[in-house]
Amino acid sequence: QPGSKAYDELCNICSSDASVFSHEPIWYWAGLCSLTQAQAASSKFVLSTITSDQQQRMLLLHTRQVLEPSEAACALVDGFGLTPSLTALELEKLMQAWHFNCYA
Secondary structure (H helix, E strand, C coil): CCCCHHHHHHHHHHHCCCCCCCCCHHHHHHHHCCCCHHHHCCCCCCCCCCCHHHHHHHCCCCCCCCCCCCHHHHHHHHHCCCCCCCCHHHHHHHHHHHHHHCCC
8 A cells, every 4th residue: 555664665666767667656566466475475564465366367367478577576576575485477477467457
């Protein structure tokens, strides 16, 4: 949620390099809030989570083929301390599902 320590940290990370973070922070936040409890377990911050079933359905949505993570996904996994419970590629796929299927 905007105003939380986690969201504030996301905004700090996003503002650190506009060439890497080309979207508004809310798009990255959507991906971070689409993790399962197991994937978010190692996070430095409290994150909202979804169930494995919800995430599997989400990953069925349209995206382009994702073969490697973006620099943004790598920076977020590192910045939030999400390894080893989450890979940057997994986060990239979740962020892409939001990007391609949410109309703002």
